[in-house]
Every structure is written in C-alpha cells, then in structure tokens.
Amino acid sequence: MSIKDRLSGNEAVAIAMRQINPDVMSAFPITPSTEIPQTFSSFVANGQVDTAFIPVESEHSAMSAAIGSQAAGARSLTATSSCGLALMWEVLYVAASNRLPIALALVNRTLSGPININCDHSDSMGARDSGWIQIYSENNQEAYDNFVQAYRIAEHAAVRLPIMICQDGFITSAAVENIELLADRDVQGFVGEYHPESYLLNSKQPLAIGPYAVSAYCMEAKRAQLEALKNAKQVTLDVAKEFAALSGREYGLFEEYKLADADYAMVIIGSAAGTAKDAVDQLRAAGQKVGLLKIRLFRPFPGEEIAAALQKSKVIACMDRTESFNGRCGPLGAEVKSALFDAQLMPPVINYVYGLGGRDVTVEDFITVFAQLAEIEQTNDGGKKYRYLSLRE
Amino acid sequence: MTYNFKEIMNKKERLAPGHRMCAGCGGTIAVRNILRGLRDQDQAVITCATSCLEVSTFMYPHTAWQDSFIHNTFENAAATCSGVQAAYEVLRKKGRVDGTYKFIAFGGDGGTYDIGLQSLSAAMERNHDMVYVCYDNGAYMNTGIQRSSATPLYADTTTSPVGKLSKGKPQYRKDLTAIMVEHNIPYVAQTTLFRNMRDIHEKAARAIYTPGAAFLNVMAPCPRGWVYETADIMEICRLAVDTCYWPLFEVIEGQWVLNYKPTNKLPVEEFLKKQGRFKHLFKKGNEQLIEHFQAEVDKRWRVLLERCGS
Ligand SMILES: Cc1ncc(C[n+]2csc(CCOP(=O)(O)OP(=O)(O)O)c2C)c(N)n1
Ligand code: SF4
Ligand SMILES: [Mg+2]
Numbered sequence: 001m002s003i004k005d006r007l008s009g010n011e012a013v014a015i016a017m018r019q020i021n022p023d024v025m026s027a028f029p030i031t032p033s034t035e036i037p038q039t040f041s042s043f044v045a046n047g048q049v050d051t052a053f054i055p056v057e058s059e060h061s062a063m064s065a066a067i068g069s070q071a072a073g074a075r076s077l078t079a080t081s082s083c084g085l086a087l088m089w090e091v092l093y094v095a096a097s098n099r100l101p102i103a104l105a106l107v108n109r110t111l112s113g114p115i116n117i118n119c120d121h122s123d124s125m126g127a128r129d130s131g132w133i134q135i136y137s138e139n140n141q142e143a144y145d146n147f148v149q150a151y152r153i154a155e156h157a158a159v160r161l162p163i164m165i166c167q168d169g170f171i172t173s174a175a176v177e178n179i180e181l182l183a184d185r186d187v188q189g190f191v192g193e194y195h196p197e198s199y200l201l202n203s204k205q206p207l208a209i210g211p212y213a214v215s216a217y218c219m220e221a222k223r224a225q226l227e228a229l230k231n232a233k234q235v236t237l238d239v240a241k242e243f244a245a246l247s248g249r250e251y252g253l254f255e256e257y258k259l260a261d262a263d264y265a266m267v268i269i270g271s272a273a274g275t276a277k278d279a280v281d282q283l284r285a286a287g288q289k290v291g292l293l294k295i296r297l298f299r300p301f302p303g304e305e306i307a308a309a310l311q312k313s314k315v316i317a318c319m320d321r322t323e324s325f326n327g328r329c330g331p332l333g334a335e336v337k338s339a340l341f342d343a344q345l346m347p348p349v350i351n352y353v354y355g356l357g358g359r360d361v362t363v364e365d366f367i368t369v370f371a372q373l374a375e376i377e378q379t380n381d382g383g384k385k386y387r388y389l390s391l392r393e
Numbered sequence: 394m395t396y397n398f399k400e401i402m403n404k405k406e407r408l409a410p411g412h413r414m415c416a417g418c419g420g421t422i423a424v425r426n427i428l429r430g431l432r433d434q435d436q437a438v439i440t441c442a443t444s445c446l447e448v449s450t451f452m453y454p455h456t457a458w459q460d461s462f463i464h465n466t467f468e469n470a471a472a473t474c475s476g477v478q479a480a481y482e483v484l485r486k487k488g489r490v491d492g493t494y495k496f497i498a499f500g501g502d503g504g505t506y507d508i509g510l511q512s513l514s515a516a517m518e519r520n521h522d523m524v525y526v527c528y529d530n531g532a533y534m535n536t537g538i539q540r541s542s543a544t545p546l547y548a549d550t551t552t553s554p555v556g557k558l559s560k561g562k563p564q565y566r567k568d569l570t571a572i573m574v575e576h577n578i579p580y581v582a583q584t585t586l587f588r589n590m591r592d593i594h595e596k597a598a599r600a601i602y603t604p605g606a607a608f609l610n611v612m613a614p615c616p617r618g619w620v621y622e623t624a625d626i627m628e629i630c631r632l633a634v635d636t637c638y639w640p641l642f643e644v645i646e647g648q649w650v651l652n653y654k655p656t657n658k659l660p661v662e663e664f665l666k667k668q669g670r671f672k673h674l675f676k677k678g679n680e681q682l683i684e685h686f687q688a689e690v691d692k693r694w695r696v697l698l699e700r701c702g703s
Contacts, residue, residue, distance in 0.1 A: 023484065024480055050487070054475060060468070068476025071477065072476070201489075208456040221453075
C-alpha cells in the first residue's frame with residue numbers, strides 16, 4: 001500500500017526514520033540537514049517512536065555516541081551536512097573499522113571555505129575512502145526509498161558496515177515534491193528487527209571493541225573490511241529487488257537513461273541528473289544519440305558494471321560536483337576513467353566540475369556539454385580534459 | 394559503611410594481570426580500585442580513551458578487561474559512553490538486555506582536561522547515568538611525557554623542557570575537578586591512592602551507584618614521567634595529600650565535603666623533591682620557584698576550605 005504525499009527531502013527522510021523506529025539517534029544541527037533531527041525530535045517528544053535521542057554538543061560526539069550505541073547493540077543513526085561530516089571524519093573510520101552498521105542521512109553541502117550553505121558533494125566525497133557504503137539520491141522519493149533500504153544493506157551478515165544515504169542540500173532536502181510513502185508496517189516488516197551477533201550488552205558474552213592492532217594484524221583487518229564492502233554490491237541489488245516487490249520502484253547500482261545506444265554519455269550524481277535527463281530528452285527529440293548514467297552506489301564503486309554500461313559510448317562526460325585539487329580530475333572522473341582503463345576502453349573522457357557551492361546548473365548547460373562531446377568526436381580533438389561548467393570567467 | 398580492606402582487595406579482578414602497563418603504574422592501580430567499587434553481581438561496560446591505559450590493556454587479539462569494553466578515539470570517551478548508556482536504557486525497556494549494567498569511562502588527563510573536555514562537559518551536562526574517571530598522571534605519557542593542562546607548574550616535560558630560558562611548564566594546572574563541580578551533576582570527587590585505598594574505593598562505589606552523571610579525578614602517579622622509584626608510589630601520593638597539593642574531597646549534590654585535613658600540613662617541597670621532573674627547582678637560585686608553587690597550593694587550599702566550610 002502506498003501513501004501519496006507532498007514532502008521535502010528532509011521530511012521524507014525523517015518519516016523513513018520514524019517508520020524504522022531506530023533505538024538511538026544522536027545528532028547536531030547544521031544547515032541544510034537540521035530539519036531531520038528537528039522533525040525526529042518531535043516524533044520522540046510525541047511518543048511516535050521508542051528512540052532515545054541524544055542531543056550532543058558536536059558532530060564528532062554525534063558519531064562517537066552512535067558508535068557507542070550501535071556497539072552496545074542498538075540500531076543507531078544520525079544526520080549531518082558539510083562541516084559536520086568533516087568534524088566526524090576521524091570517527092567515520094572507526095565506525096567502519098568496528099563494522100558497525102550505523103545509518104547516516106547526509107544532506108550534501110559544500111565544505112568551508114568560503115563558508116557557503118549550498119549544495120555540492122565535497123563533504124561526502126571527502127569521506128569516500130572512510131569505509132562507509134555511499135548511496136546517492138536524485139530526488140525526495142529516492143532519498144526516502146534509499147533510507148528505507150539502508151539498514152537491510154548495512155546490517156547484512158556479509159556486510160556489517162555503516163551506510164551514508166546522500167541527497168542534495170536544499171535542491172532536494174528543502175524542495176517539496178510529490179512522493180509515495182510506504183505504510184509504517186510495510187517499512188517495519190521490510191527493515192525487520194536488529195539482532196546483532198556480538199554486542200557490548202550481551203550478558204552471555206562480553207565483547208571488547210576498538211583494539212590496538214600491531215602491524216601483524218592491522219593490514220588483515222583492513223582487508224577483511226574491504227571484502228565486506230565489496231559484498232555490499234550484491235546485497236544492494238538483492239535488497240533493491242525485494243524493495244521493488246514491495247514498492248514497485250526499481251533500483252540498481254546505477255540508473256541508465258537512454259544509454260544503451262548513446263554515442264555521447266554523461267555520468268552524474270545526485271539531483272542534477274534530473275536536469276540532465278531533460279537535456280537528454282531534448283537532444284533525443286532532435287535525433288541525437290545521447291544518454292546518461294546516474295550513480296546510485298558510489299562505495300563500493302561498481303566499476304566493472306559501469307565500464308560495461310559505457311562500452312558503446314564514443315565520448316564521455318564525467319560530472320563532478322566537487323573539486324579534488326589534483327589538477328586532473330574529480331573523484332567521479334578518476335573512478336570512471338580507471339574503470340574504463342581496466343576494461344581496456346579508451347574513449348575520450350572529459351571531466352567537468354559543476355555546481356560548486358550551489359551554483360545553478362541548467363538544461364542549457366548540459367546541452368552545451370553534449371555539444372562539446374559531439375565536437376570532440378567530429379574534430380578528433382579532445383581539447384582540455386578537465387573543465388569547469390558555467391564558471392564566471 | 395565499614396571498610397574491610399582484605400575483603401575489598403580480594404574481590405575478583407576485573408582488569409586481569411598480563412596487560413602491558415609499566416610495573417607500578419599508578420593508572421593501573423587506580424583503575425583496579427575503581428572497578429572494585431562495582432558490586433560483584435553487576436556487569437559493566439567500560440569505555441576508554443586512547444592513552445597508556447588503552448593501548449596497553451587491549452592489544453589485539455588479547456584484552457585484559459573482564460567486562461565489555463570499547464575504545465573509540467582519544468577525545469570521545471564520554472560521548473561514546475553516553476551512547477552505550479542510552480542504548481542500555483532503550484534496550485532495557487524493550488526487554489533486550491539481562492541484568493544490571495553500570496557504565497564507566499576512563500580517560501587520561503590529556504583525554505579529559507584537554508582534547509576530550511568538550512565531549513566530557515556535554516555528556517555530564519546531559520546527566521547520563523555513567524561515571525567518568527580521569528586518571529591524572531599530569532602529562533601525555535603515552536606519546537612520551539608531553540605537557541597537558543593538568544601538568545603542574547614548573548614540571549619538566551618533553552614539550553615544557555627545562556632549558557637555559559625555561560624553568561619547565563610556565564603555567565599553573567587547570568582545576569578540572571572544580572570545573573566539573575560547576576556542571577551541577579550529582580557527584581564529583583577527587584581522590585588518589587591513599588593509605589589503604591579506602592578513599593578511592595568509597596568514592597568509586599558512590600559514583601557508580603549514584604543515579605546520573607558522576608566524575609572522579611584520580612591522581613595516578615607515573616614513575617616514568619615523574620621520575621621516581623617505582624616502589625615509592627604510595628609515599629608520593631601521601632605527600633601530595635599531606636602537602637595539600639592534591640586534597641581529597643567530594644561534592645555530593647552540590648555540597649562540598651573535605652574528606653581529609655592533614656593535622657600537619659607539609660611544605661610542598663616534600664612532594665616535589667621526590668620527583669625528577671622537579672629536580673631543577675632544588676638548584677641554587679631557584680628558591681623563589683618553590684615559593685611560587687607553595688603560594689598557589691596555599692591559595693587553592695584556602696578556597697577549598699572555604700567551599701567545604703571547614
Ligand atoms: C586526535 C588525536 N591526537 C593525538 C593522538 C596521540 N595521542 C595518543 S594518546 C596521547 C596522550 C594521552 O595522554 P593522556 O590522556 O594524559 O593519557 P596517558 O597516556 O598519559 O595515560 C596522545 C597525544 C591521538 N591518538 N589522537
Ligand atoms: S608511562 Fe607512566 S602512565 Fe604510562 S604505563 Fe608507564 S607508568 Fe603508566
Ligand atoms: Mg596523562
């Protein structure tokens with residue numbers, strides 16, 4: 001049964017949290033994710049959930065407390081953005097290393113400085129190597145659906161890793177759109193109860209977490225963590241299949257939009273994919289073979305599948321909503337290029353940086369990108385491989 | 394309350410031998426005596442900040458801790474413990490935990506006075522039912538004796554070294570116990586290894602079984618950093634108390650109580666001269682440094698007497 005509503009992305013995620021009814025939430029306000037802990041606090045205040053809400057004094061403590069509560073055996077979550085995620089950086093690694101399936105609702109916002117409250121992906125991209133599963137959402141519906149699926153992936157016995165469900169600050173977090181919610185009991189049935197194998201409060205078997213590991217063990221621990229993260233790929237697909245049976249909405253590792261026969265392909269993450277799809281539609285209507293690949297799962301990175309999906313593309317644009325300061329490419333560009341290289345595919349790949357600090361990106365901007373891809377193919381001249389879109393020169 | 398030394402010392406150890414703390418480390422003695430404050434039938438979850446204590450007691454694949462234990466990072470033991478404790482409340486309501494659990498967080502002075510102060514302050518303000526224990530050895534010992542805000546005036550440390558232009562740490566130590574009292578939590582106490590451990594034992598038991606947040610500051614000498622003969626630890630602690638450098642007191646629901654008033658308050662140099670970290674104070678021409686030190690001890694002692702109404 002689905003319930004039609006009109007909600008912002010933040011409200012949608014808060015509702016998913018209420019439906020999941022987690023054990024502990026620790027959080028600290030930061031624009032544009034503040035609304036999530038606020039809304040959730042009102043659920044706590046009104047007895048709509050059984051959750052203990054810990055109003056910590058910082059995001060570092062939010063994640064630290066979540067690590068404590070999850071390790072204790074309680075399903076735990078938090079929400080943050082930007083500087084908040086940066087402040088958590090140290091403990092993100094600890095959460096992953098301790099194999100704690102904490103869920104984090106990330107509302108993407110640029111990192112300071114200059115201080116700016118609007119969307120780009122510098123926050124989550126900075127944390128991409130912390131060992132967390134990362135899933136990105138295009139709109140409110142996806143943010144909600146991804147959050148409902150989060151614990152099923154994170155808590156899976158073959159995975160047991162923390163998960164970050166990302167959506168774009170303001171663009172989806174604040175914009176009110178139509179949405180289809182699941183019934184509370186359907187979400188509860190889908191997510192199920194949390195019964196960890198080992199936890200601090202198990203009176204039959206005490207547990208010690210967070211050891212000092214000498215060089216003889218540390219490397220094996222990281223490798224075991226990698227294997228678990230890799231398992232998240234298949235689990236994400238399996239969970240999506242079950243979710244589709246429940247909701248009728250289908251998800252994969254990524255979305256292919258008119259990609260199968262596309263000569264010119266764009267790879268993109270987040271809300272701008274919606275705008276880019278409009279550009280694809282317009283160009284398709286004009287007879288151009290253009291298509292799009294929208295990332296859903298970024299960690300682990302499904303490189304082989306993405307390379308396979310792009311194998312017919314003649315020229316590719318990778319759209320990065322963050323600056324990596326290496327002078328060559330952004331994080332998405334680096335991943336896609338290395339995946340293509342390993343698959344022995346050598347199309348020209350142009351890496352665009354766009355939308356930093358909330359810079360608007362329009363259908364026309366994306367039409368320009370596709371025009372540039374076509375020109376590269378026609379002139380056989382790749383030109384600059386690393387470009388900025390809609391920059392005021 | 395009667396205190397039976399033999400009986401208390403014979404309680405089952407909750408920190409097993411075989412860990413890698415230095416022989417005679419005050420930190421280990423402090424921890425074992427705090428854990429003796431737990432009733433045998435109760436379980437505990439111990440949180441520990443990165444420190445000598447943590448890296449020496451839980452080296453994969455061995456742990457010395459008999460109770461459940463979590464180490465997170467250097468600065469977040471209080472926040473981590475608060476998360477564990479919140480989880481307990483919820484899971485207990487849901488019938489998913491058996492028995493009674495108590496929550497104790499340990500941090501060194503670096504992890505408590507300095508980098509972990511924010512996390513500690515907030516967890517205490519939220520009044521979680523937990524005890525935070527600072528084992529104060531007056532420097533960052535684990536990384537090689539660097540000064541902290543708990544390091545006493547003039548102490549020679551590796552980041553406040555004595556040199557041609559330096560007499561050791563130029564600043565007084567922070568009075569963290571008083572800062573914690575200002576949080577208006579149910580119980581705060583300062584203690585050390587004194588006489589037959591009665592003071593630390595009673596304060597531990599009281600802190601653990603007081604509902605809400607409690608804070609204990611335990612002076613825990615480090616033979617390596619303080620530079621004294623390992624066997625002298627009890628004498629060093631006695632001198633700290635009898636010189637009023639480290640007074641024993643507790644604050645119960647806002648009421649300050651002095652637990653021990655030396656009949657013969659000793660000059661602070663009795664405490665200082667036993668330790669290599671202060672040896673420069675006893676060089677000719679440095680007499681006024683000891684006077685400064687004494688003046689500060691006296692000032693703080695007077696304030697404490699006033700607060701305790703004694
Ligand atoms: C964020 C961070 N900064 C620095 C360190 C390095 N470090 C580990 S333990 C420690 C000192 C611990 O001092 P204290 O808390 O007084 O405990 P002690 O070792 O003296 O018992 C330091 C500086 C760290 N682990 N994490
Ligand atoms: S260095 Fe000092 S504090 Fe650390 S274990 Fe040795 S005696 Fe204890
Ligand atoms: Mg110390």
